[in-house]
Amino acid sequence: MLEKRSLGKTDIKVSPIGIGVMMWMGGKGLLGRIAPDVSDEVKNEIIKEAFEGGINFFDTAEMYGFGRSESNLAKALRANGIDDKDVIVETKWNPLLRRARNMRRTINKRIRFLDGYTIDLYMVHQPISFxxxxxxMKELARLLEDNKIKSVGISNYNAEKMRKAHEELEKLGIPLAANQVNYSLVKRNIESNGILDTAKELGITITAYTPLAGGLLTGKLHNNPEALKKKFAMYRMVAKRNLEESIPLVETLTEISKAHDVLPGQVALNWLVTYHDETVVTIPGATKAYQAKESAGAMAFNLTKAELEEIAEASEIFL
Ligand SMILES: NC(=O)c1ccc[n+]([C@@H]2O[C@H](COP(=O)([O-])OP(=O)(O)OC[C@H]3O[C@@H](n4cnc5c(N)ncnc54)[C@H](OP(=O)(O)O)[C@@H]3O)[C@@H](O)[C@H]2O)c1
Incomplete structure (x- = not known):
């Protein structure tokens, strides 16, 4: 079993694999129109499987249905009788067309939607803002001082902007806990564009989003390309672009998975959170309970050094 690890230089401990609940938008907001609906019963089962499997952290955002995903997460945690102190919840402020002071105006909404679950990590969703x-960073520091949030993070920041955020927080004596970015075996550009090196140098956790490339790395779309038609546009694009090129990689994942009696997608997740020691954690999405169970199960085995390298080599074309 992979052990919990610190979020950056904070004392917050997370399981290397969490769960992202972007899809739980309930048809609200821009993204809500394209995300599949997940019933309350299934949401509860997803949280149950995740928590029982050792997952303790969950990712949501204001943008995911303007509070709908946050409130659905809180409801599902509560339905499972899970205590606030036993989970780490991260959410994100949407900076688009806004000024930083909007954070203090909207933070109580975030708190209300999360209904008793602490904002353990509050992130700026992307670097474009007024x-x-x-x-x-000063505004985030203020929220921290007011005890509205427990730590500070960013998302989709490049290496230069991540370093700037780190420097500004450092002046205030606050660690930058995490940068949440798109990272998977079919999207490895953070290994060459400075993001990963900067995170390692400064002790910032990388939270990998879309770690299964929307399910592509489980092999299910290679086995049944018809299923691609059911994927919504964003995932269809990612999957279509990489479907052919990822065949040898998925074959390698499948081969290695057999040796551990696990599944190819579990090997992909395990690689992501072990190849760079403790720098990377990840938040796969789940729309069915079995998916959360499998994601949790991806922490229950250890890949050998040779297997880690074999996988890295098989995905070299995605560097
Ligand atoms: N910060 C940002 O800008 C940003 C952007 C995107 C995402 N995120 C975060 O990252 C999280 C995850 O990203 P994501 O949903 O884009 O991508 P992902 O985790 O790569 O893909 C999730 C999808 O993969 C499939 N899947 C998951 N586990 C599976 C399993 N065991 N077997 C078969 N299929 C499985 C499911 O597809 P089906 O539903 O088709 O079954 C699921 O919806 C989001 O929930 C969100 O919290 C953040």
Missing amino acids: SSIKTE
Whole structure:
């Protein structure tokens, strides 16, 4: 079993694999129209499987249905009788067309939607806003001081902007806990564009989103390309672009998975959170309970050094 690890230089401990609940938008907001609906019963089962499997952290955002995903997460945690102190919840402020001071105006909404579950990590969702990074970090520091949030993070920041955010927070004596970015075996550009190196140098956790490339790395789309038609546009694009090129990689994952009596997608997740020691954690999405169970199960075995390298080599074309 892979052990819990610290979020950056904070004392917050997370399981290397969490669960992202972006899909739980309930048809609200821009993204809600394209995300499949997940019933309350299934949401509860997803949280049950995840928590019982050793997952303790969950990712949501204001943008995911303007509070709908946050409130659905809180409901499902509560339905399972899970205590606030036993989970780490991360959510994100949407900076688009806003100034940093909007954070203090909207934070109580986030708190209300999360209904008793602490905001353990509060992130700026992406770097485009009317305010500077310096002003945004000062605003996050203020929320921290007011005890509205427990730690500070960013998402989709490049290496230069991540370093700037780190420097501004450092002046205030606050660690930058995490940068959440798109990272998987079919999207490895953070290994060459400075993001990963900067995170390692500064002790910032990388939270990998879309770690299964929307399910592509489980092999299910290679086995049944018809299923691609059911995927919504964003995933169809990612999957279509990589379907052919990822065949040898998925074959390698499948081969290695057999040796551990697990599944190819579990090997892909395990690789992501072990290849760079403890720098990377990940938040696969789940729309069915079995998926959360499998994601949790991806922490229950150890790949050998030779297997880690074999997988890295098989996905070299995605570097
Ligand atoms: N910060 C950002 O800008 C940002 C952007 C995107 C995502 N995120 C976060 O990252 C999380 C995950 O990303 P994601 O949903 O884009 O991609 P993902 O985790 O790569 O893909 C999730 C999808 O993969 C399939 N899947 C998951 N486990 C499976 C299993 N065991 N077997 C077969 N299929 C499985 C499911 O597809 P089906 O539903 O088709 O079964 C699921 O919806 C989101 O929930 C969100 O919290 C953050």
